[in-house]
Amino acid sequence: MVGTTVDDPTQMQSQATVIPPRLEVAEDRRGAGEDFAALPTEIAVRDLDFFYGKEQALFANTIDIKKNRVTAVIGPSGCGKSTHIRAYNRIFNLYRDQKAKGEILFDGANVLSSQTDLLDLRRRIGMIFQKPSPFPMTVFDNVAYGLRQHYRLNRSDLSNRVEDALKRSAIWDEVKHKLNDPGNALSGGQQQRLCIARAIAAEPDVLLMDEPCSAIDPVGTAKIEELILALKSKYTIVLVTHNMQQAARVSDYTAFFFQGRIVEFGPTTKIFSNPAEKQTEEYITGRFG
Amino acid sequence: MSTATDLHSAPPRRRSVTRRKATDLVVKVLAWIGAWFGIAVMAFIVYEVVRRGAGALNVAFFTQPTPQDVTSDTGGFANAIVGTLAITGVAALIAIPMGFLGGVYLAEFGRNGRMATAVRMIANVVMGVPSIIVGVFAFAILVKPLQHYSGFAGSAALAFIMLPVMARTTEDILNLVPNEIRESGLAMGAARWKVTLGVICKAARGGLITGATLAIVRVAGETAPLLFTALSSPYWMTGLFGPGGFFGGPVANLTKTIYDFSGSPYPHWQELAWGGALVIIIAVLGMNILVRLLFQRGKQW
Amino acid sequence: MSTVELDVQQSPGAPRGAAQAAPRGHRLRLGDPIFRGLATACGLALAAAMFGLTAVLVYNAWPAITGLGTSVLTTVAWSPVDHEYGALAALAGTFLSTVVAMVIAVPLALVIALLLVDLVHPSVARVVGTAIEMLAAIPSIIFGMVGIFVIVPFIQDKLVPWLLTTPLANVPGIKPGPQFQGGGVSIFTAGVVLAFMVLPFITAVSRDVLKMVPQVTKEAGYGMGSTTWEVMHKISMRYANSGIVGAVFIGLGRALGETMAVAFLIGSLFTALPRSLFDPGTSIASLIALTFSEATEKIQVSALIELGLILFLITVVFQILAQVWLRRVQRATGGRA
Numbered sequence: 001m002v003g004t005t006v007d008d009p010t011q012m013q014s015q016a017t018v019i020p021p022r023l024e025v026a027e028d029r030r031g032a033g034e035d036f037a038a039l040p041t042e043i044a045v046r047d048l049d050f051f052y053g054k055e056q057a058l059f060a061n062t063i064d065i066k067k068n069r070v071t072a073v074i075g076p077s078g079c080g081k082s083t084h085i086r087a088y089n090r091i092f093n094l095y096r097d098q099k100a101k102g103e104i105l106f107d108g109a110n111v112l113s114s115q116t117d118l119l120d121l122r123r124r125i126g127m128i129f130q131k132p133s134p135f136p137m138t139v140f141d142n143v144a145y146g147l148r149q150h151y152r153l154n155r156s157d158l159s160n161r162v163e164d165a166l167k168r169s170a171i172w173d174e175v176k177h178k179l180n181d182p183g184n185a186l187s188g189g190q191q192q193r194l195c196i197a198r199a200i201a202a203e204p205d206v207l208l209m210d211e212p213c214s215a216i217d218p219v220g221t222a223k224i225e226e227l228i229l230a231l232k233s234k235y236t237i238v239l240v241t242h243n244m245q246q247a248a249r250v251s252d253y254t255a256f257f258f259q260g261r262i263v264e265f266g267p268t269t270k271i272f273s274n275p276a277e278k279q280t281e282e283y284i285t286g287r288f289g
Numbered sequence: 290m291s292t293a294t295d296l297h298s299a300p301p302r303r304r305s306v307t308r309r310k311a312t313d314l315v316v317k318v319l320a321w322i323g324a325w326f327g328i329a330v331m332a333f334i335v336y337e338v339v340r341r342g343a344g345a346l347n348v349a350f351f352t353q354p355t356p357q358d359v360t361s362d363t364g365g366f367a368n369a370i371v372g373t374l375a376i377t378g379v380a381a382l383i384a385i386p387m388g389f390l391g392g393v394y395l396a397e398f399g400r401n402g403r404m405a406t407a408v409r410m411i412a413n414v415v416m417g418v419p420s421i422i423v424g425v426f427a428f429a430i431l432v433k434p435l436q437h438y439s440g441f442a443g444s445a446a447l448a449f450i451m452l453p454v455m456a457r458t459t460e461d462i463l464n465l466v467p468n469e470i471r472e473s474g475l476a477m478g479a480a481r482w483k484v485t486l487g488v489i490c491k492a493a494r495g496g497l498i499t500g501a502t503l504a505i506v507r508v509a510g511e512t513a514p515l516l517f518t519a520l521s522s523p524y525w526m527t528g529l530f531g532p533g534g535f536f537g538g539p540v541a542n543l544t545k546t547i548y549d550f551s552g553s554p555y556p557h558w559q560e561l562a563w564g565g566a567l568v569i570i571i572a573v574l575g576m577n578i579l580v581r582l583l584f585q586r587g588k589q590w
Numbered sequence: 591m592s593t594v595e596l597d598v599q600q601s602p603g604a605p606r607g608a609a610q611a612a613p614r615g616h617r618l619r620l621g622d623p624i625f626r627g628l629a630t631a632c633g634l635a636l637a638a639a640m641f642g643l644t645a646v647l648v649y650n651a652w653p654a655i656t657g658l659g660t661s662v663l664t665t666v667a668w669s670p671v672d673h674e675y676g677a678l679a680a681l682a683g684t685f686l687s688t689v690v691a692m693v694i695a696v697p698l699a700l701v702i703a704l705l706l707v708d709l710v711h712p713s714v715a716r717v718v719g720t721a722i723e724m725l726a727a728i729p730s731i732i733f734g735m736v737g738i739f740v741i742v743p744f745i746q747d748k749l750v751p752w753l754l755t756t757p758l759a760n761v762p763g764i765k766p767g768p769q770f771q772g773g774g775v776s777i778f779t780a781g782v783v784l785a786f787m788v789l790p791f792i793t794a795v796s797r798d799v800l801k802m803v804p805q806v807t808k809e810a811g812y813g814m815g816s817t818t819w820e821v822m823h824k825i826s827m828r829y830a831n832s833g834i835v836g837a838v839f840i841g842l843g844r845a846l847g848e849t850m851a852v853a854f855l856i857g858s859l860f861t862a863l864p865r866s867l868f869d870p871g872t873s874i875a876s877l878i879a880l881t882f883s884e885a886t887e888k889i890q891v892s893a894l895i896e897l898g899l900i901l902f903l904i905t906v907v908f909q910i911l912a913q914v915w916l917r918r919v920q921r922a923t924g925g926r927a
Contacts, residue, residue, distance in 0.1 A: 091813055096711060119306050122815035133810040136829045145824070146814045149309075151301040195810070202814065203300070313817035320705040323698050324718055327793075330786050331725045334736050341739070387632045394633035398626055404633075410913055411637045417840070417909035418643070418902060419847025421875050425882070425898045426643050429650045449643075453636055482625035510729025513849040513875075517882050544731055548850070551735050566732050577727050581720070 189220020392459020
């Protein structure tokens, strides 16, 4: 039995003197039993460095994100987790002083090269943000946004795809009568699932999730976690989270970041039960947060 | 009912990425052209005024009164400049303290109460009233009953325009002062008025000076409110009362004189008008830039 | 006695003037109410000014309101000599010149605001923004002077002759009417110059409103693979919708009441409706400016003040609309979590 409850992750970190129980990881977690090297790699990161102006934030990050698996990225605040995944879809390009060096190989090409077509890259790598951010339009238009933008579809086709995306995001029943209501009329958790529907409607290959549940209530969080497990079969998911139990519940592989470096990366079961690095163990057991 | 496999087995047709990027580029180019065009217009206006007016700015311009003889080459705008200074000065004397106190009311006392909200909205509306209507108003209460134009009527009109501007600016500036400062002052047991005037206003000093200066400078360039109040005069102002005095009769002022002279067919008079325009542009733009440089805490772009 | 001295030695205690502090307290308590009263009075003076203005205008316009009735709004010509006091020509000119100004200024302002918010480095935005703000500071009379000495000859000698050689010359509204005088001093010229007078205001308010679009929402848009323009018009502008409408109303209000520049440039045709943008005309504000001082008959003065009242009411309506729309933005963004 897990010692701490779902909705109180902070208790974990504050009980440094008490030896906390090991996080229980579900038995059907893939990762433990499989041959890592044989799996197809969706994104291969090699020696990624990242700079905010003159300050370096990421140091020689090297990691393989495997197709159709959930890779969790954990670590204390400010360790570079969000920075790392924001390099994958080059969203950092919006800000003049942010630069990345190294290689991020996706579909055979380096994402960081200047030849990359950003519009297509972002169609194929979708992003869910920490704060649910529906666009200022109806629920339907939100989900249809990516579809209308990237594809030519007739009306019924569009409708079908929107409905499909909402179903696959486990929110269809809740919004099927509200399709013409503004996106922000939904609750926080629903808004986030709407954003997920919006992202998957455009048929991406990868979903980057940057702490998607940190602004959501526990019930909504549970629904989103179920959703992640269900989506895994179709998409490759990279999940940044500061909630270790979430990583343990939901992911197949976990990367532990500290101060801009990847300290350890491996199957979730191993990281949470038998980490190789001392730092990883200290973080997992709450010695520092 | 559509199933997942139906939709995703045949990928839909893609929209042209080049088209989208091209539109994006066109808009960006248009935006840049637009911005440059706006700046160019501004530069052009300043350039023209400088070009046409620089020649008129000699010693005589600043020392001699407006010429009345259309054939002579002499004369200046000295009386008009003095008049504008007097009219604007008196207007500021009336409007700045009142506007300041009104702003204090809005920011410190009334705040979000019903009365203050109404006052705020009314102030915003008054700020949008055309200045010529204000001039007509001043005419109706200060010129018609007294049967003569006066510099003071002009001041009253300008003060009316300045009042809401000063009040709202004061309110905005005071609202920027963090509440901690307010609370610290009051927690020391000091009286409200001491805290407001001594502590808060000191903290907001730069913004308040900026606001007052910009308000003054804005009305200094107004013409319409003076058209039927101070009118204009070819002579020097002679004291306070009597037909040539500030309260007694029309007073020469820069903007109305420029208006009259620029409409005249005499080249020398037109040149003087451009000189006057240059003086105004220097004063207005100069004060704007100066005040921004000194007190950069104003608006952040 | 000695205990007291000990006390004094151990702690400073109250300062020497402490005994005098008590009566001071009474004075302190007066200062606050006086201050508060003064401030409130000044605040109320603002409101009183507005009502005073309305009352005075109505009072002075009353003879014309009752004497002329609705003829002011139905008669075209303003011709005191013939005892005709029709405001239609002036209203038409006001309306047309404002429309020309807005058609030019609004798209330009929006595109500049978008540039300032999304397309340039913040320090460049500051410089460009300040330059445009300077445009707002230039007094109306200077716009008028540059207009009449530079723009008018340009339009009269270059633009209109060229325009008349193109097929546009036959478009109704552009085709010169019977009152045509070369096109330099015309509704069009006044509208063009007006556009640059209202541009800074619309730009500034639009920019402020566009800045309120949350960064996350924009990032989500880019994350979906949108171009800058797509994020701007599908997301930012939709978000800032109400604010932009408010900005437009503010610009409208200004354009409607602008006097000096328009007086220089629109002409002084009080007696007929303009048939073309290049015909001369008049506006309410310029009509008042040009004829008020020479108004001799009481009814004429009263009628002019009635015109002023009409203009006043129109601008008040637009100001209120602007306030309402801008308040919607505050409520929308403030209410969000």
